[in-house]
Amino acid sequence: MPSSGASRVNEFLHQLASGLALGGVYAIMALALVMIYQATQLVNFAQGEMAMFSTYFAWKLTDLGWPYWRAFAVTVVVSFLGGIALERIVVRPFAKAPVLASVIVFIGLSLIFNALAGWLYGYSTTDFPTPFDGRPWFGQRYMSAHESGSVLVSLVVLALVWAFFRFTPLGLAMRAAAQNPTSSRLVGIRVGWMLAIGWGLAAAIGAIAGMMAAPIVYLDPNMMAGILLYAFAGAVLGGIDNPFGAAFGGFAVGVVENLMGAYVVGSEVKLSVALAIIVGVLVWRPSGLFGRRIVARV
């Protein structure tokens, strides 16, 4: 069936738009990863499963008949507190342990959340509601209402996080604590708490990512596995020590992944695009597009 040029352009724009929608999810997941990475130089491999678990929590609330936005808000708050509790109870005891011990703790956490979700909610795939239903926005045909809403939510999260770190004393203290813990303690900043709050924020952001992704990828205990990988690719691409580079990387990976899936490699193997990006960036530009090159003097 020969397709006209116009419809091919339409198809391309459609793929681009869907890429942006999931890219927004990758962007804020990448932001969550970077937040913990900056403070500890560790990648929280459990971030995805934590987000998945939060999404199930939100699903449970809507299932009980709560209005969407109330369920959304409560989930974000509970995830924030849960993130703090996790850091205090599970992560803190390994603060001085070798890196590998922490990595194992993160992997263990992700397995626990995955199994817990399966046990509590089952492994079958479930629909997840979106607050953005109805006709596509602005009269265009490339992006569903949910996709547009999801991009909007991602941008709002990025703006709020930026404003928090840029303009509030607590945000400044968290940046200081990540950068120079000793000097921070000497001016009275409780560095341990800053790290816990960082975990809380990352968990809350992850919850939002999960709730935006679930209507697209459907809810199941493994929903975030691929997303975390793309988010990680985005973070590496943009520069894992630069929150906004990482967010940009998330959007870029979303678009590239979708276009590659549609036109080049097919949707079955498009996850390998993420791996190719990770390996490629690490080989050719280890600090990422916007990352800071660290030159060590020896």
Add this chain to the structure above:
Amino acid sequence: MSALLEVSGLDAYYGPIQALFGLDFVVEEGGVTALLGANGAGKTTTLRALSGLIRRQGDIRLGGRAIVGLSTEAVARLGVAHVPDGRGTFTDLTVEENLRLGAYVRRDRAEVRRDFDRVFGYFPRLAERRKQQAGTLSGGEQQMLAISRALLMRPKLLMLDEPSFGLAPMIVQEIFRILAAINRDEGVSMLIVEQNASLALDLADHAVLIETGRAAMSGAAHMLRADDAVRRAYLGY
């Protein structure tokens, strides 16, 4: 004068290694005490022990209150401002953000604003470089920034670790002149570690000579200055 800081029988450890052995000294209210001694004698260690950055035991009293069991943050919040060796600059933050961190635990906003003006009065160069990334400052400017950050804590006790380190003599003169003014005009008590013993003794009323983690001599600054052994070993004449 009454003592602001009373230290007695202070031991400190780096891991299993004991670095201080039963140190005693005081900083008077409004006074300046200098810690003198060779490299590795334990001067920096003493400040770190007081701030709770390393394990320590003994009796440390700030205004009569025992602080030996407190965390570094808690000691800072009680009014001990420690300007660490290497200046502890937040290099990726701006000059202004570095200063705001000094005032982080304070809630008296109007007073904080006045204190900003006050430190900019002492160090006008910092005002010019407010928006600049602190890591790009020269060594002298970073030392001024570190002192200013500490002053914004409104400290009872200012602890300075080698404020002259690596700086040109003219800058050192300027910084010590300002430290003397801060002590005289605002009554901020100071505990100062300094390689340049002559400079430190000019500023101080008390001095302690530390040798291998022990107080070899302590007393009024003019007494130590007059001591033959101190003069030959540390003042070089």
